[in-house]
Amino acid sequence: MDDEEAELRNPFPSPPSHYNNYxxxxxxxxALLKERVDEDGDPVQVNQYEVLADQPDVPEWPLVQLEKPRVDWILEEGHYTVFGDTWFVRMSFLGVP
Known part of the structure; x- marks a missing residue:
């Protein structure tokens, strides 16, 4: 009975730990990192600690991980992954009637 109660209290899994980074x-x-990197520069390639040296609490992990996923890649591959589950894009989005 205790297993059933625990199951009812937690019907959905907890979000992944990186959710707390947002x-x-x-x-x-x-946004400041992207603003300070020149138009030709790539935020992935720069040292975020140097660019944001005047800012407090720059995290240890790369800030570019907070970027939204690129839709063109999803359409190109035909699927995407969320919390470990793979979801396929509908054929109509790929231009197939």
Whole structure:
């Protein structure tokens, strides 16, 4: 009976730990990083600690991980993965009637 009660209390799995990285401060740091990198520069290739040296609490992990997924890659591959589950794109999105 205890197993059934525990199952009812937690019907959905907890979100992954990186979900906690999406704070207002981190999103603002990402925007500032993109603003400070020249138009030809790639935020992935720069040292975020050097670019954001004047900002407090720059995280240890790459801020570019907060970027939204690229839809063109999803359409190109025909599927995407969320929380370990693979979801396929409908054929109509790929231009197939």
């Amino acid at each position: 704070t207002t401060q981190n999103l603002n740091l990402l």
